Amino acid sequence: MRQSQLFGRTLRQAPAEAENESYRLILRAALARQVAAGIYSYLPLGWRVMQKIGAVIRDEMDKIGGQEINMPVIVPAELWKESGRWYAIDETLWRIQDRNDREFVLAMTHEEVVTDLTRRDVRSYRQLPYMLYQIQTKVRDEPRPRGGLIRMREFVMKDAYSFHPDSEDLDRYYPSVYQAYVNIYQRVGVGAIPVQADPGMIGGTGSHEFLLPSDIGEAVIVRCQQCGYAANQEIATAMQQPPSVDVAAAPPPELVETPNIKSIEALEEFFNLPPDAFLKTIVYSVEGKLVAAIVRGDQEINEVKLANALHVPGVRLANDQELANLHIATGFVSPVGLANLEVLVDDAVPGRSYIAGANRKDYHLKNVLPGRDFPLDHTVAIALVTAGDPCIRCGNPLVTGHGLELGHTFKLGTKYSAAMHADFLGPDGRESPIFMGCYGIGLDRLLSAVVDANHDDRGIVWPASIAPYQIHLVGLNLDRPEVAIAADRLYDDLRRQNVEVLYDDRQESPGVKFADADLIGLPLRVTVSQRTLKQNSIELTPRRTRENSLVPADLAVETISKHSALTSHALSPA
């Protein structure tokens, strides 16, 4: 491609609204342009990267038996009503009507459509297992798009769905997808960490997220640097502390007047004790009922875990009215004598005594012993794991960091097949629902992540596997005919060898050309100029090292071809 013809100008300054560095580079290098909040166009360079990422993903999906299909963006509402998600999902599900007022959704994922395809086609266990995938547009009316290509309202996703006769077969297949994902991230040049995750609204029996450690990430990763344990903070667990008091010898509770001492901080000051000496009781509203959640004073409640423990989609804090209705003394709540609502106790609570609320304004109780002074019927891990907590596996202190979610795999089980009657006949002649898995990767976000993980202060440093072109041929002094002829000839020779080359044939100063080459970030820069011509050679400059070397002109094509042979997924000749 001749750069003089290439659509999309590089920008010296990024638009002011672009805050994170990878997004700034995406705009500056002319990969994409914003159309509306969370909605983007790709320019030629960016779209080539997307296609290359797609090629890597296709290769890995095909290797594990995937068959590529394509499903529509517009889907009849009936399918979503069958699965129940029409009712379960809020405004994020984009709903439209046709001219006859028939309802449709703009699909945010394709479990319904692929399950419908399956139930229409599959009758017998002999047709199982199989895996279908597509690389296709997804639409979600996100409450807050952000970060350029990080969270979009319209985006490109590889979504894959596998179908199995039983959960054992799904369990056997799942690791191959996991491995394919690890391969994909490695091949495109990002170090994604697989972590256990919450299945969320997709549902199912187990899931992993693939997170790239990055400040622009929205998830929090909890990791152990000793043993390698890693989990999303939403579901991370920590090792419990050993009991610190002699339970049998613990003294009875004692009422203490604590005028207007409501918060843990105020209690710390009042009693001059560390925060873990107290019990924290938070009242939640859960599907119309109130539930009390108890954690140690130094901990926070993990609402995802709480919701999972209660088998509900979500929880919210009780409001003042709800608390008032129950005659709860805000700031002095405790599980002691709290008979009129369900109480969940974090599993780190038992084993020692605490100062807790007295359920009476301006009073607390000393020497409250879990199990003796309040029941421990419902003890479950609901505390938020934070940095410094002991690793669940090895006990060493955990660390936390931000992570960008690059992919998510789920064991769905029969959630969709049962709801939508996707059944098959087994060898014994009995009908049962198909077991499903589903597996997603957002391509736009992956592109952002690659830029985030592969750039320097001059611009992008593309991994060869997904660079829009392999070679940036930069011609200087092109106003001199002998240089222009040599550069043109090299360009033609390289194209004849099917080398992907972007040829900067513009009439620009050397500084402009070098700066653009660094910004766009193709793996190898090849400079042809009066100076190199004089030495009967060309100059090679790998983008990553930026170290120049001269190669004899007659070896140029061979050397460069060898250099770019790394790419096994060349797009159409440049």
Add this chain to the structure above:
RNA sequence: CGGGGCGUAGCGCAGUUUGGUUAGCGCGCAGCGUUCGGGACGCUGAGGUCGGUGGUUCAAGUCCACUCGCCCCGACCA
């Protein structure tokens, strides 16, 4: 949806507090000339009606009301 910020030329910004002649600057863009290995220089020039609507006023980029859009934090997040 709650909180905060911002809309003036393609991009980056000044001007708005204290209304007052033809709305400025840098980069970019066009033409000519000189340059040509790290975002060159000179001259000439094009380009905005100040997000939109309504209002106040002799007079509005500037004041008021409404409204649209974009960004950030939070809630949410398949």
